[in-house]
Amino acid sequence: MKTNSPLFDSIRVKPDKDRRLKAELPPCQWPRCNAPAGHRAPKGRLRDSEYWQFCLEHVREYNNSYNYFAGMSDDAIAQYQKDSLTGHRPTWKMGSIGGKERAKRARKGFRGPESAEDPFSLFGEAGDRTAGHARTAPEARKIFNAQRRALDALGLEADAKRVDIKARFKMLVKRHHPDANGGDRGSEDRLREIIQAYNYLKTAGFC
Numbered sequence: 001m002k003t004n005s006p007l008f009d010s011i012r013v014k015p016d017k018d019r020r021l022k023a024e025l026p027p028c029q030w031p032r033c034n035a036p037a038g039h040r041a042p043k044g045r046l047r048d049s050e051y052w053q054f055c056l057e058h059v060r061e062y063n064n065s066y067n068y069f070a071g072m073s074d075d076a077i078a079q080y081q082k083d084s085l086t087g088h089r090p091t092w093k094m095g096s097i098g099g100k101e102r103a104k105r106a107r108k109g110f111r112g113p114e115s116a117e118d119p120f121s122l123f124g125e126a127g128d129r130t131a132g133h134a135r136t137a138p139e140a141r142k143i144f145n146a147q148r149r150a151l152d153a154l155g156l157e158a159d160a161k162r163v164d165i166k167a168r169f170k171m172l173v174k175r176h177h178p179d180a181n182g183g184d185r186g187s188e189d190r191l192r193e194i195i196q197a198y199n200y201l202k203t204a205g206f207c
Contacts, residue, residue: 151201
């Protein structure tokens with residue numbers, strides 16, 4: 001049995017040389033070159049699914065001079081690049097499909113849920129619920145935990161108005177200030193808590 005057969009190269013851990021190249025790869029299609037062609041290169045813009053078979057040396061030379069837009073004018077290249085943004089598929093302006101009436105409605109703009117098309121009656125139930133309400137109630141102010149603690153320090157609820165916060169702050173400062181207690185400093189910690197809570201609410205835009 002011949003041990004130098006190309007069949008043994010596929011099972012050898014480290015073959016001496018790759019003798020399968022000449023047997024399996026076609027010859028290079030570069031003029032006057034018969035080297036094994038292990039690389040392929042596109043034939044051109046109008047032949048996207050066709051390829052040349054080149055060796056490594058000639059595929060490098062081919063790629064250096066390859067120009068996909070060869071033979072196209074600057075305007076044609078610009079149009080091709082623009083069309084590539086949509087995958088070279090046709091596009092239309094909004095409102096241009098569906099007749100003149102739909103285009104007229106698109107130009108006027110959205111007028112509310114009653115003017116929207118609902119062929120499957122997906123929004124009928126929601127429309128019935130809101131039909132008798134011209135205006136919805138304003139959403140309650142969102143209160144975070146730190147803001148709620150500051151309001152609690154002033155003895156106020158979450159829906160307290162700016163005027164109420166300022167009035168309560170002035171009242172509590174007068175009540176717990178040492179000058180109002182004959183110089184007694186027993187309520188200084190409470191006064192400090194009130195001032196910090198008010199400053200925090202002021203920074204948060206509550207007052």
